[in-house]
Amino acid sequence: MNxxxxxxxxxxxxxxxxxxxxxxxxxxxxxxAIVAFTMISIASTSSDPMERVLYKIPxxxxxxxxxxxxQYCDTCHTNxxxxxxxxxxxxxxxxxxxxxxxxxxxxxxxxxxxxxxDPLENNIANGLNSGLFTLNKDGKAYxxxxxxxxxxGTGEGGGGSAFYDIITPNDPPNDPTIDGPTSGSVxxxxxxxxxxxxxxxxxxxxxxxxGDGTEDDWIGPYSSGEEVTVSHSYSQTGTFTxxxxxxxxxxxxxxxxxxxVEITTEPKLKIKLKAFSIGKVCAVIKNAGTGNVSDINxxxxxxxxxxxxxxxxxxxxxxxxxxxxxxxxxxxxxLPKSITLRFGLARVTVTATIGENEFTNxxxxxxxxxxxxxxxxxxxx
Numbered sequence: 080m081n082x083x084x085x086x087x088x089x090x091x092x093x094x095x096x097x098x099x100x101x102x103x104x105x106x107x108x109x110x111x112a113i114v115a116f117t118m119i120s121i122a123s124t125s126s127d128p129m130e131r132v133l134y135k136i137p138x139x140x141x142x143x144x145x146x147x148x149x150q151y152c153d154t155c156h157t158n159x160x161x162x163x164x165x166x167x168x169x170x171x172x173x174x175x176x177x178x179x180x181x182x183x184x185x186x187x188x189x190x191x192x193x194x195x196x197d198p199l200e201n202n203i204a205n206g207l208n209s210g211l212f213t214l215n216k217d218g219k220a221y222x223x224x225x226x227x228x229x230x231x232g233t234g235e236g237g238g239g240s241a242f243y244d245i246i247t248p249n250d251p252p253n254d255p256t257i258d259g260p261t262s263g264s265v266x267x268x269x270x271x272x273x274x275x276x277x278x279x280x281x282x283x284x285x286x287x288x289x290g291d292g293t294e295d296d297w298i299g300p301y302s303s304g305e306e307v308t309v310s311h312s313y314s315q316t317g318t319f320t321x322x323x324x325x326x327x328x329x330x331x332x333x334x335x336x337x338x339x340v341e342i343t344t345e346p347k348l349k350i351k352l353k354a355f356s357i358g359k360v361c362a363v364i365k366n367a368g369t370g371n372v373s374d375i376n377x378x379x380x381x382x383x384x385x386x387x388x389x390x391x392x393x394x395x396x397x398x399x400x401x402x403x404x405x406x407x408x409x410x411x412x413x414l415p416k417s418i419t420l421r422f423g424l425a426r427v428t429v430t431a432t433i434g435e436n437e438f439t440n441x442x443x444x445x446x447x448x449x450x451x452x453x454x455x456x457x458x459x460x
Contacts, residue, residue, distance in 0.1 A: 165193070165225035165241045170211060175279035177247060178213045181206075183225035195223045195245075216279050217329040218249030250278040251331035252303075255285065255323040257338040263313070264344035264370035266433035268402055270310045275325040275333060277303040282328045285309075290319035290340075300328060312373045313342045314434025346372045346433045350440035352453040358416045360444065360451055362429045364400065365408035375400040376432045377411050381418065383425030384446070392425045392446060394418055400431075421446045427453075 165183035172178065181193045194205035195212050198219055204212035214221060225241045252275045259271030275283055284299035289311050301307055313319065318341045325333040347368035353361040360381050366372050376399050384391035394417040400409050411429075424443050431438045445452045 163225060163227045163241045165223070165243055167223050167243045167245060172216075175216050175281070176213050177216060178211055179223075179245065180209065180211055181223055181225070182209045183227070183241065191225065191227050193223060193225050195221055197221055214245070214247050215329075216247050216249045218331055219247055219329070221245045221247065249327070249329050249331045252277045252281075252283050252325035252327050252333045254333050255325045255336045257321060257323055257336055259338070260340065262341045262343060264346055264368060264372070265314060265316055265342055265436060266312055266346040266372035266374065267344075267370040268310050268312045268373040269340065270308060271321070271338070272306050272308055273323050274304060274306045277325075277327050279327070284326045284328075286324045286326070287311075288322040288335075289313075290321055291315075291317075297326065312434075313340075316342050316345065318342075344369055346370075346436055348372070348375070348431050348433070348438040350429050350431060350438060352427060352429070352440070352442055352444065353410070354453045356412070356451045356453075358418055358449045358451075359413045360394065360418065360427055360453075361410055361412040362427075362440070363408050363410050364403075364429075364431050366403040366405055369405060371402060371404050372433055373400075373402040374433070375403065378428075378430045379411065379413055380428045381413060381425050381444075383443075384421055384423045390421070392418060392421045392423075416449075418446060418451060419449050422448070 163183065165181065168180050168182075170178045170180040181195075183191055183193060192205065192207050193210060194202055195214075197203050198221070203214075203221075204210075221244070223243045223245060225243075227240070255273050255275040257271055257273050260269050263269045273285055273287070275285075277283055280303050282300035283303060283305075284297040285295075285301070285307060286297050287295040287309055289295075291313055293311075295309060298307070298309075318339060321338040321340060322335045323338070324335050345368070347366070349365045349367045351363045351365070353363065360379060362377075362379060364375065364377060376397070378397045379395060381392055381394040394413045396411070396413040396417070398411060400411075403409065423446060425446050427442050427444055429440045442453065
């Protein structure tokens with residue numbers, strides 16, 4: 080019995096020793112493979128010919144897209160990199176464009192080429208030897224590259240590159256003109272005409288500051304010299320300075336132009352209920368002031384009813400009147416059939432608001448079924 084136990088113990092120990100041996104062999108093979116791979120990499124890195132980067136396109140908004148590094152081979156060329164240079168000069172210009180001439184040179188008479196790139200990294204012009212290209216007067220910066228491969232006639236030489244940054248001029252629009260009323264009343268819609276011209280004929284945008292804490296953000300584009308109409312109404316009396324600024328399509332800004340307007344007259348509204356209506360309550364809102372009024376917010380509420388056994392009256396409506404000229408009027412009502420099968424007295428409240436000015440009319444009406452009488456005193460009530 081004891082011999083059998085010893086036999087099994089020796090067998091398990093042999094298995095453990097065999098597994099450890101397998102692990103050691105596996106790790107040794109991995110270590111040998113790593114060392115061999117490292118030596119091969121070092122050998123391949125030190126082999127000829129060795130290339131060296133002379134010029135790398137800088138990582139900037141001007142860098143051309145998908146460009147290739149300019150390189151030369153140490154074992155192929157014995158001379159130093161050539162002295163590459165370039166110049167960019169204005170050749171001619173119009174009111175909105177400029178034509179540039181590109182010139183470059185090297186000491187080896189190698190193959191030369193140039194390219195111009197915009198801020199979005201697009202190649203907009205290129206050629207061999209000297210050349211011309213045209214840019215818009217837009218105030219943006221462009222970059223011109225001159226590349227020399229430097230091969231020369233003898234097969235010797237290097238390679239190089241030069242670049243030149245170009246900022247294109249862009250004249251801003253002329254200061255805007257403003258024409259319109261110099262006075263008005265609260266709530267009155269005042270209309271003004273603004274315009275500007277752009278030296279290069281570019282399209283124009285406008286920003287209007289009304290002087291009361293509100294402004295119209297950039298509107299446009301409009302053609303140079305085109306007259307633009309803008310409107311505004313003031314909610315309180317006072318003297319306000321209207322300011323207008325122009326911007327061309329490339330972002331050049333004019334100075335602000337000023338225009339003073341005085342708002343002196345308070346608005347006046349008269350509210351009167353219609354004497355008789357069916358299924359709804361109506362009121363007449365009249366402009367009793369001396370000027371136009373706009374953006375009139377109105378509200379009607381009807382509450383009441385005599386008998387609790389009958390459902391009480393509860394109707395309301397709201398709306399906005401866009402504009403009312405002097406002595407003009409408009410009828411506003413609750414919804415059709417908003418009052419049906421009701422009976423008794425009801426209180427009607429009508430309010431009209433212009434800016435900070437509120438006008439109110441409160442009155443009792445007599446309701447009988449669908450019929451509304453705005454003057455119940457006629458019935459002796």
